[in-house]
Amino acid sequence: MRFTLPPGPPITFKARLHDARTATAIGRWLGPAFAVCFATGLLSHFLQHPPGWAVDLLPSRPSWGYRLTQGLHVASGIAAIPLLLAKLWTVYPRLFVRPPVRSVLHGLERLSVAVLVGASLFELFTGLLNTFQWYPWPFDFVATHFAVAWIVMGSLLLHIAVRWPGIRDHFTLRSPGTLALPETDGPDRRRLLTGIAAAVGAVTLTTVGQSVTPLGRIDLFAPRSPAHGVQGLPVNRTAAAARVTRASLSGWRLTVDGPRPLTLTPEELRALPQHEVTLPIACVEGWSMSARWTGVRVRDLLELAGGSPSSRVRVVSLEEAGAYRVMDMGRLYAQDPLTLLALRLNGEVLSLDHGYPARIIAPNRPGVLQTKWVGRLEVR
Template sequence: MSRIGTLMKQREPEQDSLLPAVLTRRISPARSTTVAAWSGMALGVGVLILFVTGMISHLIQHPPGWFWWPAHPVWLYRVTQGVHVTVGVMMIPLLLVKFWSVYPRFFLKEPIRPREALPRVLERLSVAVLIGAILFQIVTGLFNTAQFYPWKFFFTTTHHAMAYVAVGAVIVHVAVKIPVVRNVLSRAPKAAEAAADPIPDASTDVAGPRNALPPGNTRPPGLSRRAMLAAAGAGTVVAGLAVAGQSVPFLRWVSVLAPRSGHGPQGVPINRTAAAAAVTETARSPQYVLTVRVGGRERGFSRAELEALPQSDSALPIACVEGWSAQGHWSGVRLRDLLASVGEYRGGDVRFVSLETTGIYGSSVLPHSFATDASTLIALRLNGADLTLDHGYPCRLIAPNRPGVLQTKWLKSIEELS
């Protein structure tokens, strides 16, 4: 008897299932190591992309001393965060296929030798952590794109922390499954694949009489593994297209599930209104003054005084962590010119404080390289018209390659940090 045949015979007693026999007999031939391995590899690549792009967004918003992010190209954050959200949605069909292909294995009755007990327990725990972490990340990420928060924890920090858990679980799971993946990638013979499968393919009769159909009955051929993988790939592409248009303008006509279409007041969507920020009265007040402190000097500017300064234009996208982005044509005063009109700018970071006092993003800090960039404006107009109140009237910050939450609206003060 061949070694593979011996392995099959040895594994036969281990393949008892807790599932009813009627379900065991109907296990699809597509529920195989091949489908599980290929969908798992695709998920692993997706998790890696999500981790890298998610870390970029987190570091921009909460930069440690060593972190550096460029002001150009101005569209880079638009791409990284658009990829992050789109790939996250594309993971959903892959995850469903992965669960579908492996769930019968959760019901196996397998005798375990004492020396195998601890590794087996650790493997099952890693799978439980992997499933839980990825489901948590996808569900909370989807809710965040819709700005729906039915929980009490702070999404940003929790999502960031769980990313490490998910990546760690993926690494452990991949390490355990390397032999199986190697077999699939090397296109091992079908019998060898069946020997590695706790739940064999319906097309291989390695489970013996226990899985045999009653006389006179025939098993429907079912979906092949190749067809299942093709369907998984198609579903993944469709899921991506359904949301990608919120960051890729020419795809907006097919992105039927995108939370943001790219439209909004003055042609740009908004996340937070003036009413929600409780700034309606203060922003419209005739006594409004923007206070600027730089080089040990301080000066206040009314809206009219800002309009009297030399004006500049910048074509910049505004991109938000929810994945949507839109191009805008902004007009206003270059930040570097405004600072120079007050005092000598010595090159420190610049803090922007909003009239808003109720939110967690009422201020932001702009690094030196962004503060001196010619495209960074204290914007007064958008797409040819004065800023609407919801877009930050009387003035707001707009800088290249930054998340929307850091483009502070309804500016109250600007201060150079020492």
């Protein structure tokens, strides 16, 4: 059976504020949110998966750098969700314009908008689910999220270029001048924009506390509260998930491979000079928390094994499987005095879930690269 629209006048929408001025006003907020989210996400991706030429160039300072940028990434992405939905509300009547395609150029423009909307919705909502560590899809999240981010930004720049004359005319929200827009809509538009701003503020303030400690008390809807966890710190990947047990750690020794390879027992590690640093764990899901870590400087271990001040290090975990079981650390990280092979957390011996008997803690680094259950260091 075929369904056809009955003949009649074209579909019209009587609701107000579905106009270019309102859409542009929301776009003034949505564009910067997308730009911040894209830039910080790009940085996060290259910190986690640096190209070979950049390994020794990635900076280890400021120590809180990744905590700030990843917090901004997640906060701007969450804030962009109500902004995008509001933007779509203002323009959706254009979906019903007849005829749907007036020319080849108009058809290409509509196709580019469809790509922009689809990719943006995909990017924001899969990113939101990632903060909950829920992946109800068969594809690799990291690779797909990274690729679609480029599609979003490319189609957004194309859309701005095509629509720039109209955007320019409506950008200031002042008197429309020669533009034939009803001035009576001004008060309603301001109320709408105020409501949208309130919604963005509400979702931001009630989730950003997972990375901004002073706002932790109103962290009502974030997926993680950094104030709760084993030894005062949350755990993303447990020992059970990594298949690491107390029995498998029986007789543990740290192997340091280099020009002068050595093997160190727990007692020998504790006999080396111990250093205490305060550094945050900052995870890609957006949460972060500072803690006191005590252990041996990685650069001291590399020196004992015959490494030089320009040495890199490869860290190998005892976990049986995992995307980050083997981690490479560039020279600036490996030689930073804040980078430790940590043995204690907040004055206590590391718990099994936090990487007992030893783990890496380094400044300005994603949490997935703070390798737990370290079994071997390799001087590079």
